[in-house]
Amino acid sequence: MSRFFSWILSIIFIWGFACNRLEKGQVVAWVNGHPIYLSDYQERIRKNWMFKEASAQELEYRLKLRCLEEMIEQELILEEARRLGIQVSDQELEAELKDMIDLEAEDTQKVFQQSGTSVIEWKERIRKELLIRKTIETVLSYQVYISDSEIRDYYERNKAHFFLPKRVRIRQILVSEEGLAQEILAQLRAGADFGELAERYSESPEAKKGGDLGWVEPEQLLLALQEEIGRLLPGQISKLVESSFGYHIIKLEERAEQVQLDFEQAKPEIKKSLEEEQKNQLFNKWLEGLFKKARIRINYQLL
Template identity: 30%
Template sequence: MRRLLLIAIALCLAASSCKASNNGQTVAKVNGETISANRLALALKFELSKYDPKVADDTKRVDALKKSLLDEMIKKRVLVKAAERSGVALTDSELSEFYTYYKSRYTEGTFQKMLEFKGINYDEWKAEKKREAIIEKFLEKELVSKIDVTDTEIKKYYKQHMKDFSKGDEVRARQILVAYPKLASELREKASSGENFASLAQEYSMAPEGKRGGDLGWFSRGIMPKAFDEACFPLPAGEISPVVKTEFGYHIFKVMERRGSHSVKLEDVKDKIVARIKQQKMEVMFDKWYDELEIDADIHINEDVLKNVTAPKEIK
């Protein structure tokens, strides 16, 4: 079953410092709009960074990843075109608000670092955000607005998923995320020497929460990436982790507080439950609805180009 294209899905691009080998080639066209082999190659590189390096040598898995990534790119373009045909459009005010909302999550310095880390320029970032905004508005109009969730459904879901709302040990932590290991080590040394961790995060971190001092809020095991849990949960409050490398970059964590297991009241998770139920209903509706949109779309995939798309190599 096709995976639901969630509202505001962000197609991850590769980090900077890479060489692409697919210049000038088109891997697909969707209603006349091209998808370049370069773009797919960069997305493939980022996706592969999440796996064991041996996966890159598994031709079948790499081919499956390429097709999955291309399918998501095609879906987004099909949805945007369908949105335009249905009369969904963004006002200048809506688009400006959308840009401002996402950009406000960064300081100017960390925003530029984020673009550099993902290997995109400002115009590419704006184009992607515009596409996401149109899709969000379209899905809201065609699907989300037509989904109702009753109090009975909410209570039933809560009772059936009590384990999900009984939290184990939690930590509240801050993080600093940077692209380079040397900078991460320097910042860790500064923080360990007594410099304000939140201020360092505001100045240097390229993560979205950097603007608020790197505050990740409270989280239990399994909510964040595994590397976050492994770095944070062994630490007592007030301690700073070693530098941690992930596919996102180089992290430094500081545990601010800890608390033991506890149950969460229904009223505290009602919005989350409503969102989950809506997503479940939306997934049921989405497949048939999207299939009808795809039938009307003009989609051409260059299988020869797709076959030869490879993830770009790092610059040494």
């Protein structure tokens, strides 16, 4: 079975589909009158990779408590969604599923058969996951606010971290046959247009753009390409560079040295970072409030 379908199977089991609702039996915790079943809890623990690493009994017990706490958190958020009237539409669900899995594929059907669950049950669990995310966004989005003064203060204290690194703008022709690569290189040496030959011969995705890779950081490229580009001046064409992908011919268009970003250039990145930090703080405070108001009973003997 592929890693992708193993991942699907893990989602199915982590959410505890193996047991029918009518056969769940004992309850490990009650959250405002809603049960968390022992069977769901045990299945979640069984699929939690951290327990495979835990050896000490005390550590294992703490992990079990944390696992149950996460299930309680989810139930509290779902209850808040019900209170606020937040729902996930069928259209939202289908859009999410479309990016995750092909439900008509034969391998997918085999996964569901082996898990003993149905597509309908799995969809409802994904709907719950979406509902949790949507509730958090709805509750927190209007509370998040970062002022320009906060952004500027952060920029002044961390200015050294905001810069554009050294970059190069290059074009590439990539072919799998050495003989063809030699012929192309000879044409380029004779004055042929690099972009036209890239469109005609190159096997890489950027061929339709004349081989233009745009601006890239040299460190993102193969080491052999880095070394060859380091020897080029703007406008020059490399020798053949062989790699596991084939034979490369590179044209260096431009170089750009490291540049310090001014405040306006760095502002969007800083704002996003500060908003995420504030969201995390607000989420923890909000969740703490839900716990304080909740009526929670735990059967510790079942842990």
